[in-house]
Structures are given as C-alpha cells and as structure tokens.
Amino acid sequence: MTLQEIIDNLNLTCLTEHKDFSQIIPESGYTSDLLSCVMAGARHHAVWVTLQSHTNIVAVAALLELSAVIITEGATPDQETIAKANEEGITLLWTQKPSFYVVGKLWEMGLREG
Amino acid sequence: MDIKPADRAVLRKERVITDQMAGYITRSEELFYELKIQDVMTRNPKIVTPGWHMEEVLDLFRRAQISGAPVVAQGELVGVISIEDLIRWLRRGETMAFADEYMTRKVITVKASNPVIEALKMFAQTRVGRLPVVDDEGHLVGIITKGDITRGVLHALQSDYQAEEVRRYRASHLFQDIASDRTSLILRYEIKARDFTRAGQASSNIKRALLRLGATPQVARRCGIAAYEAEINLVIHTLHGGQILVEIEPSKIFIQAIDDGPGIPDIKLAMTPGYSTATEEIREMGFGAGMGLKNIERCTDSMVLESTPGVGTRLEMTIYLQPKQTTTPSEQPKEEGTHHDVAGNH
Numbered sequence: 001m002t003l004q005e006i007i008d009n010l011n012l013t014c015l016t017e018h019k020d021f022s023q024i025i026p027e028s029g030y031t032s033d034l035l036s037c038v039m040a041g042a043r044h045h046a047v048w049v050t051l052q053s054h055t056n057i058v059a060v061a062a063l064l065e066l067s068a069v070i071i072t073e074g075a076t077p078d079q080e081t082i083a084k085a086n087e088e089g090i091t092l093l094w095t096q097k098p099s100f101y102v103v104g105k106l107w108e109m110g111l112r113e114g
Numbered sequence: 115m116d117i118k119p120a121d122r123a124v125l126r127k128e129r130v131i132t133d134q135m136a137g138y139i140t141r142s143e144e145l146f147y148e149l150k151i152q153d154v155m156t157r158n159p160k161i162v163t164p165g166w167h168m169e170e171v172l173d174l175f176r177r178a179q180i181s182g183a184p185v186v187a188q189g190e191l192v193g194v195i196s197i198e199d200l201i202r203w204l205r206r207g208e209t210m211a212f213a214d215e216y217m218t219r220k221v222i223t224v225k226a227s228n229p230v231i232e233a234l235k236m237f238a239q240t241r242v243g244r245l246p247v248v249d250d251e252g253h254l255v256g257i258i259t260k261g262d263i264t265r266g267v268l269h270a271l272q273s274d275y276q277a278e279e280v281r282r283y284r285a286s287h288l289f290q291d292i293a294s295d296r297t298s299l300i301l302r303y304e305i306k307a308r309d310f311t312r313a314g315q316a317s318s319n320i321k322r323a324l325l326r327l328g329a330t331p332q333v334a335r336r337c338g339i340a341a342y343e344a345e346i347n348l349v350i351h352t353l354h355g356g357q358i359l360v361e362i363e364p365s366k367i368f369i370q371a372i373d374d375g376p377g378i379p380d381i382k383l384a385m386t387p388g389y390s391t392a393t394e395e396i397r398e399m400g401f402g403a404g405m406g407l408k409n410i411e412r413c414t415d416s417m418v419l420e421s422t423p424g425v426g427t428r429l430e431m432t433i434y435l436q437p438k439q440t441t442t443p444s445e446q447p448k449e450e451g452t453h454h455d456v457a458g459n460h
Contacts, residue, residue, distance in 0.1 A: 036405030037345070039339055040412065052400040056346075059314025063338045073146060080311070088318070 001025065001108055003068055003091070006047065010105050012070060016078065016085045024091075026067040028114025029106050031099055035060050042066060043114040049102050055079040055084055062088040072099040094101040141274065145267050151233050152226035154255035154266025155247045161186045162195055163212035165360040168203045171195055171213055184246045184254055185217045189349035191246055191254045193217035223248045226255050231265065233258050299327075299362040305348040305371075307355040310399065320360050320369075327362065333433060336413040337367055340431050344371035347429075350392055350401055351376075369414075369431040377423035385411075385419075 004021035007014065014021075030042035031049040038060055042048050045067050049101050050057065053075040068091040071077065077085075077092060085092050095102060162171055162183045175181065175197060192214075199216040223246045224233045236245055237260055243443035247256040301323060303316035321338035323329070339443040341358060348356040348371055356373030378384045384408050392402025411417050421427040 033400050034399040034403035034405065036343065036403040037342065040405055040409050044335075050400070051194055054399055055311050056314055056400070059318060059342065062318055063314070063335070063342055065335070 001111065003047075006068075006106065006109065006111075007093060009109060010097070011069075011097060012082070012095050012101060015071075015082050015092040015094050016090065021091075024067055026111065029103065029111040030113070031103050039064070045112060047106065047111065049099050049106070051075045051099060053081065055081045057081070058084045058088055058090050058092075061085075061090045062096065068093055070095065070102055072097060072102055137292075141271060142267050143272050146231040146234060146263075147229050149230045149266055149270060150226070151224055151228050151230055151247055151258055154230060154262045155226065155258040156262055157256045159184060159246075159254075159257040161254070162213050163187060164192060164212065164217070165211040165281055167307060168200065168208075168211045168213065168216065172200055175200065182244045184221075185213055186254060188264060189253065191221060191223065191248065191252070193219045194221050194242075194244070194246060196243065202359075216239070221246060223252075224258065225250065230263055233263065243456055244380055297364065301346075301360040301362070303358040303360075305345055305352075305355050305358060307349060307352045309349060309355075310401075313346055313349045314342055314357055317345050320358075323360075324362070324367070329367075329435070333367070335437060337369065337433055340410045340413040340433070341369055344369065344431070345408045346401060347371065348373055350396055352427075365435055366415075367433045367435065369433075371429040371431075372426065374426040375424065377425055378419075378421035379423050381419055 002022045003024040003026055006012070007021060011079045025045075026047040027045040028047075029049065030038060030046045032038050032041065033050050033052050034055060035052070038048060038050070042064050044065050046064070047068050047070060048057075048061065048064075048066050049070045049072060051071065051073045053071050054077070055076075057069055057071075058081060060066075070093045072095055074094075074096040078092070082092065104107070131408045160174060160178050160180060160183050161262050162174065164185055164187050171183075174183065182194060184191055184194055185193035190309045193215040195213050203211055203216050222236060222240055222242065225273070226238055226247050226249050233245055235244075237398070244257055244259045246254055247258050249255045301320065303319070305316060306312065320341045324334040324337055329337070337360075341360070345358060352373040353375045353457070354373070356371060359370045359372070361368040362368075383389055386404070387408050388404040390397070390402040390404035396402045407417075407419070410431060413433070415434050416430075416432040418430040419427070420430075
C-alpha cells in the first residue's frame with residue numbers, strides 16, 4: 001500500500017510539500033502521544049499516528065526516518081514546525097478524525113505493526 | 115545570443131526544476147550543456163589546401179586514420195573534404211583532380227565557445243559526420259565529431275566520479291589517515307533548559323555528522339536516538355541546561371550528557387520504565403513518558419549514569435563500531451541490550 005492510497009482513503013490533508021506519495025510505501029504503523037514510546041516502538045519507515053503537533057514530532061520522525069506523521073483530532077502544528085518538517089523532508093498529514101479512527105482505517109487497509 | 119528581457123524571465127522560470135524532475139535529467143545530459151565545444155574538440159586538425167591532389171588527400175586520410183578534413187586557403191576555411199568525396203572521385207576514375215573540385219563548399223561550422231549541445235543539434239539536423247570549429251572571428255581552431263563528444267563526456271564523468279570518491283574517502287578515512295596513538299573527534303553541543311523548540315536539533319546534527327563520517331545507518335540511528343533522549347532530559351529536567359559531548363573514535367562513539375543540577379536522588383527509580391518527574395505541562399507535549407533512559411539503554415552498548423543531588427548528573431553512553439568487542443578473553447558474548455552498567459543500580 002502506498003502513502004498516496006492512505007491519503008486518499010483517509011481523506012488526509014498534506015501540510016508539508018507534496019512528494020510523489022505513490023512511490024512511498026510505509027512498512028508499518030505506530031501510535032502513541034508519548035515521544036519516548038515512539039522512539040522505542042516505531043519502526044523505520046513507519047507511519048506514526050499522534051495528536052501531538054509541536055516541533056518535536058519532526059525531530060522524532062527525522063531520527064526514526066518515518067514515512068509520515070498523521071496528526072489527528074485537528075491538532076494544528078505551527079508554521080515553524082511545518083517549515084522544519086519540509087527542511088527535514090518529513091511528511092505531515094492532518095485530519096479532524098481521532099487517532100482511534102485513523103488507526104482502525106489503517107489496519108483495515110492492511111497496515112500492521114511491522 | 116540576444117535574449118530580450120521578457121524572454122529571459124520566461125527562460126529563468128523554466129529553469130526552476132523540481133528535485134523530482136532533476137532525477138530524470140542524467141548527469142551526461144547535464145554535461146552536454148556544461149561542457150564547451152572547445153573542451154572536447156580535436157585541436158590543430160589535419161588540414162588540406164584547395165590545391166591538393168586527391169591522391170594526396172587519400173594518403174593523408176590513410177596515414178592519419180581520419181575520414182574528413184577542413185580545407186583552408188590563406189588561413190580561411192573554404193570547405194570540408196570527406197571520405198565520401200574521395201569515393202566519388204575514385205568511382206569516376208579521374209586521375210588528375212584537386213581537392214577544391216570535390217570538397218563541400220557550404221561549410222557548417224560551430225563556435226568553440228558554445229556548449230556541446232549545439233554541436234549535437236547540428237549533427238542531428240545535418241547528418242554530417244564532422245564539424246569544423248571556429249573562434250569568434252571565424253578562424254578554424256579545431257574539428258569535432260560525435261566520437262569527440264562521447265570521449266569528452268566520458269572523461270568528464272570520470273573526473274566527477276573521482277572527485278566524489280575523494281570526498282567520500284576523505285570523510286570516512288579521516289581516522290585512518292591521521293597517525294596518532296589515539297585519534298578522536300569531539301563534537302560539543304550546548305543544550306538550553308526548557309527550549310522545546312530547539313530540542314532534538316543537537317541529536318539530528320550528531321546523526322548527520324556520523325553518517326558523513328561513514329558510520330552505518332544503524333549506528334547513526336542508535337546514536338541519534340540515545341543522544342535525543344539525553345538531549346530531551348537536559349531540556350526538561352536541568353536547572354541551567356547542559357552539554358552533550360560526542361567523542362568519535364575509530365572503534366567507538368562515546369556520548370556524554372553533563373549538567374549541573376538538580377541531580378537525580380534515586381537512579382534506580384529513575385531507570386524504572388514509566389517513572390518520570392516531568393510536570394503535567396511537559397507530559398502534555400508528549401515528553402516525560404519515563405522511557406528515555408530505557409531507550410538509551412536499548413540503543414547503546416554501555417550506559418553509565420552518575421548523579422549527585424545538588425551537584426549534577428553525568429550520563430555516559432558508548433556505542434561500539436565493530437559488531438563484537440572481545441576486549442578480554444574472559445568476557446562472554448552478551449545479548450544485545452543487556453551489556454550496560456548503571457552505576458548506583460547495584
């Protein structure tokens with residue numbers, strides 16, 4: 001499954017620069033709002049679902065080389081965070097839906113913990 | 115080339131190439147624009163004068179192993195004579211014939227200072243095999259064939275490749291090339307307390323530096339995660355921030371996070387997963403999960419945490435670059451994640 005399919009299926013808004021998402025294939029999924037848990041649990045190239053939206057999610061995503069971060073519950077990162085994400089090449093996706101819904105959908109699509 | 119200002123703006127706009135598009139442009143295509151005709155042409159080509167007998171032309175082509183030559187009279191380019199002209203002459207069986215009777219008079223030339231792409235376009239348009247090259251005054255300075263272009267591009271690609279090799283070699287062989295009893299590179303980072311915006315920057319830089327120095331992606335990631343957790347701890351918990359020192363040696367990476375307070379009263383408790391003294395406000399940002407030290411332990415080969423309340427804390431982390439460290443014969447191979455040493459935990 002490609003990131004493009006995830007974006008289309010969940011109707012996600014891309015907050016960062018557009019890439020060819022049909023070429024990005026997330027290998028697994030992870031959800032937590034505690035950054036250290038993400039550091040410990042999320043795998044390389046995973047999609048991370050969180051309601052955190054501050055700058056540090058970019059640092060975490062960059063260090064783990066995540067495929068994308070899906071920010072839920074309509075939490076909106078500031079411009080600085082988006083700029084930082086673009087600088088680091090991190091894709092930030094956004095939705096009004098809660099994390100539970102997003103994770104459920106991703107699971108339905110076939111994404112697993114890896 | 116005369117470009118009107120309006121056209122120039124359009125041209126510049128078209129030069130905006132996204133990274134994705136740039137991926138489709140190969141280096142050799144780029145070189146067709148970068149290299150000048152004068153960089154790849156054959157200088158001082160063999161020349162013929164109009165009065166040469168065709169027999170002499172044939173002789174020259176055979177000796178020099180060429181298939182065409184410019185015809186020059188009084189320093190001026192007057193034509194081109196090629197193997198096709200020789201064939202025409204031979205088929206007619208004319209004994210007394212001169213170059214100016216068989217040469218092509220309408221000479222298409224290219225300018226030496228133009229990019230190679232101009233010569234390529236000309237080859238495509240005219241189907242000629244060689245083009246005389248002239249300077250800005252129209253004087254013959256060389257000759258160019260498709261073979262010259264291929265050679266020139268290959269040569270340029272080769273130099274590119276060597277330059278890249280040298281760069282990579284320099285970074286990754288930094289240590290091998292410097293002779294000393296013990297060589298190390300130290301990176302220092304000042305971490306500010308409560309600066310959540312910049313938190314994570316030092317660890318990103320550490321990871322990048324390690325990759326640049328030739329560390330494997332796995333080692334760089336492990337160091338990045340360990341440094342990140344240490345950095346976040348300095349941001350969250352310290353009174354005045356602290357310092358991260360990364361000492362890179364050929365065999366290991368040694369990271370220290372040092373601060374001057376407040377210190378950890380109970381290290382054993384601090385090491386317990388889920389335990390954190392972070393405030394509610396900090397937890398709301400996703401920090402203070404009580405997992406930081408555990409993560410560091412998991413990512414490093416050895417971890418030493420020393421702290422004195424009221425004085426400060428020193429966290430030392432080591433990551434070995436060789437897969438197995440058999441320093442002493444008695445040392446048993448340990449399972450990953452267990453070879454740490456936490457002071458005060460015994």
